[in-house]
Structures are given as structure tokens and as C-alpha cells.
Amino acid sequence: EDKVVQSPLSLVVHEGDTVTLNCSYEVTNFRSLLWYKQEKKAPTFLFMLTSSGIEKKSGRLSSILDKKELFSILNITATQTGDSAVYLCAVGGMGTSYDKVIFGPGTSLSVIP
């Protein structure tokens, strides 16, 4: 059965800390791994990773994928209160008629001043 596991499920840090969020997966016919940030409302897209070992960066956020060990990490350096959100990991797999996307439960990050 396809599944995506995220850890930790919740995390509280102080502004300026660096955090690492983890995502492991078992998905048939893997195509891509996606990270989303969800604040009060809709998830917003952060990264899509398809190849192992290639780091994607956007400002203080970065992510890398290990397809051999079936996991990804999302790093946030010098955290700010605006980084407080739920971070969702999703994995896309190739199906017969639908390229399914399986979402993990999310990591709730709280950054306190």
C-alpha cells in the first residue's frame, strides 16, 4: 500500500533556529516528491524533486531527495515567525490512468519569537 510518512508531526522552535523536516515514502512507480506549505488556508507549492542528490533552494528553504533510501528532507534556516505553518510532503506515482499524488499527514511548525 502506498504511504507517505512525515516526522516530526509537530515542532516548536525559536526564531533563528534551523529545522529539518523529514518525509519517507513507499509509492509504486515513483515520479516526483513535492513539498507544500499550508498556513491558514490552501497549500502552496514549494518544491518538486525528481532526481536524487540535487538540492532545490528558495531563499532560506532547501530540499533534497534520496531515491535509494526513499526519503526527502526540507531544511529551513534562520527561521522566522512567518515560517509557522503545516508543511506537507506529497509523492507522485505513475498509475495506469492517473498519476496519483499521495499526501503525508504534515509537520506542524511553530516558530516563536
Add this chain to the structure above:
Amino acid sequence: NAGVTQTPKFQVLKTGQSMTLQCAQDMNHNSMYWYRQDPGMGLRLIYYSASEGTTDKGEVPNGYNVSRLNKREFSLRLESAAPSQTSVYFCASSVGLSRQTQYFGPGTRLLVL
């Protein structure tokens, strides 16, 4: 360019009542999706539409029906609401099924009493 819009934002129903959640996108995307999000369970796919005129079941379709009215609009209907359908519902769209980056609407919070 509004992206993905959903109505209503919030709804309270009594058990057995029916309602339709509306979703529209203005990005000329071919594929559209309905998810529900429950605490600790991530996003689960209810139904999807690969293109105008087609719809298919996702992971949790029971108790729901959908209509892809045209390329822009994809509605979700609850024929006889149950308390187990209390959730936050998100509509999403993507360029196509093979493009796994999805863009989400703001969500509809549904409470069934």
C-alpha cells in the same frame, strides 16, 4: 487572475441534507481534483477529472458525486450529508494528470451536525 476559487467558505448542514460545493479555475488547466483534509490524515483524494467530460473516483469517493461542468468548473455534491463528512474540502487543479504540481483553492469548511 484568481487561480482556484471555491464557494462557500463555510457551511453547516444537518444530517441528511444535501449541498453542492463549487470550484472554478481560470488557469486553463485540464485536470481538477477534490480533496478532503482531516486532522492527522493529510489530504485524501475524493474524485478527480482528467479533462472536461471525464471524472473518476479517488481514494474516498463514497457519499459524494462530482460534475465537471466545463473546463473551468468542477463541483462536488453531498447527496445526504453525514457527520463523518465533517471536514475541510479543497479543490485543486493542474495542467494535466502528468503534471503533478497542483494549485489549491482556499477550502470549504463543512460541519455536519
